[in-house]
Amino acid sequence: MKEQFSDEYIMELLSTDATHERGFRLLMQTYQEPLYRHVRRMVFDHDDANDVIQNTFIKVFRNIERFEGKSKLFTWLYRIATNEAITFLNSRNRKETDTIDNPDNARIANQLTADTFFDGDYIQLKLQQAIASLPDKQRAVFNLRYYDEMPYEEMSVVLETSVGALKASYHHAAKKVEAFFKGIEQD
Amino acid sequence: MKREFEKELQDLSPFLADLKKQQKDEPYKTPRLYFDNLADQIIEKAKGETNTVKVPPQYYRTPSLAHRINTWLSILFKPKWALSALAFALVLGAGWYAVQQQKSTAISGVQPMVVTHEEAQNYVKENIEDFKEEDIANAFEEPKKIEKEEKLLDTQTTNLLPSVPKLEKVLKHPQSGLTEAEIEQYLLENLDERDIYALNDI
Numbered sequence: 001m002k003e004q005f006s007d008e009y010i011m012e013l014l015s016t017d018a019t020h021e022r023g024f025r026l027l028m029q030t031y032q033e034p035l036y037r038h039v040r041r042m043v044f045d046h047d048d049a050n051d052v053i054q055n056t057f058i059k060v061f062r063n064i065e066r067f068e069g070k071s072k073l074f075t076w077l078y079r080i081a082t083n084e085a086i087t088f089l090n091s092r093n094r095k096e097t098d099t100i101d102n103p104d105n106a107r108i109a110n111q112l113t114a115d116t117f118f119d120g121d122y123i124q125l126k127l128q129q130a131i132a133s134l135p136d137k138q139r140a141v142f143n144l145r146y147y148d149e150m151p152y153e154e155m156s157v158v159l160e161t162s163v164g165a166l167k168a169s170y171h172h173a174a175k176k177v178e179a180f181f182k183g184i185e186q187d
Numbered sequence: 188m189k190r191e192f193e194k195e196l197q198d199l200s201p202f203l204a205d206l207k208k209q210q211k212d213e214p215y216k217t218p219r220l221y222f223d224n225l226a227d228q229i230i231e232k233a234k235g236e237t238n239t240v241k242v243p244p245q246y247y248r249t250p251s252l253a254h255r256i257n258t259w260l261s262i263l264f265k266p267k268w269a270l271s272a273l274a275f276a277l278v279l280g281a282g283w284y285a286v287q288q289q290k291s292t293a294i295s296g297v298q299p300m301v302v303t304h305e306e307a308q309n310y311v312k313e314n315i316e317d318f319k320e321e322d323i324a325n326a327f328e329e330p331k332k333i334e335k336e337e338k339l340l341d342t343q344t345t346n347l348l349p350s351v352p353k354l355e356k357v358l359k360h361p362q363s364g365l366t367e368a369e370i371e372q373y374l375l376e377n378l379d380e381r382d383i384y385a386l387n388d389i
Contacts, residue, residue, distance in 0.1 A: 037215065057225075123209075124214045145192075
């Protein structure tokens with residue numbers, strides 16, 4: 001069982017040069033796994049998730065003094081990670097020219113089937129395929145609520161969107177995912 | 188909070204609520220020891236990338252003229268630039284040589300042949316039927332015309348000479364404040380130019 005440290009203690013260590021690195025290691029120890037899972041659910045592939053998570057933590061390492069403490073450290077980290085993931089997906093979408101013939105959900109199904117770091121059953125594979133069919137930001141909303149059970153107020157800070165818009169987006173996303181499964185049953 | 192979330196999902200989609208209860212395990216895996224090494228990798232990378240953007244202390248200072256010349260010379264003498272400069276110089280040199288060759292060919296093409304007076308007389312005698320009487324008469328007048336032009340040229344050149352003592356006289360005036368050596372130097376330097384311009388005008 002890993003020892004847990006408070007945000008205040010981590011920030012105190014990060015505030016001086018002598019203890020900065022130790023503070024950063026504790027920050028990573030505390031938050032790297034939930035952040036990785038969040039990013040991985042956004043981009044699906046481990047190598048892509050690794051790139052995004054490394055960029056995220058490098059930004060945190062360099063800009064930690066910009067964290068003003070107005071939100072939770074966890075919320076601030078999620079915000080950076082989500083932005084990095086969406087930037088990565090936008091960049092990948094621009095590079096790919098075959099998205100019309102080979103939409104995300106079909107491509108993700110093939111990718112996850114071949115992925116040695118995906119250990120889900122058929123239902124989980126289909127669920128990821130359904131999530132892949134959502135637009136990037138709506139996917140982030142769905143994942144943060146469905147998997148991480150994040151309160152709407154915190155999501156509002158992470159995604160810079162109003163609580164009302166987030167509720168509507170989550171409801172819409174949940175209906176689309178359900179419809180995707182019903183479509184499979186009908187086939 | 189947990190209850191609130193579960194109720195929301197149950198109301199929204201009983202199907203997804205059931206699915207979530209059944210699917211407890213995380214399907215996404217990572218390579219072994221991935222999280223154990225991630226912090227080291229990121230710290231190394233962050234420090235490395237920070238180092239690459241560091242600049243020397245003099246970076247933002249305005250460089251001195253000597254430093255700038257030195258920088259330009261060092262750029263110029265880099266192998267690729269030196270080769271480019273050499274190639275450029277060769278092309279330029281070849282172009283200049285070709286133009287000079289063309290000029291000399293053109294000039295030599297119109298240059299009159301050097302024919303002695305005796306040779307010319309012999310030629311006329313032998314081919315007298317090819318010449319008109321008018322041309323032969325003009326040929327006798329031509330030397331006189333040339334003689335006149337030469338005399339005129341001599342007079343114009345000689346007319347320049349009296350101006351030198353006049354200039355010397357002006358310069359030697361007590362109010363000019365010039366020494367003998369300065370005047371001599373001035374005349375030596377400027378009369379040459381004056382003569383050349385005057386002759387060109389003629």
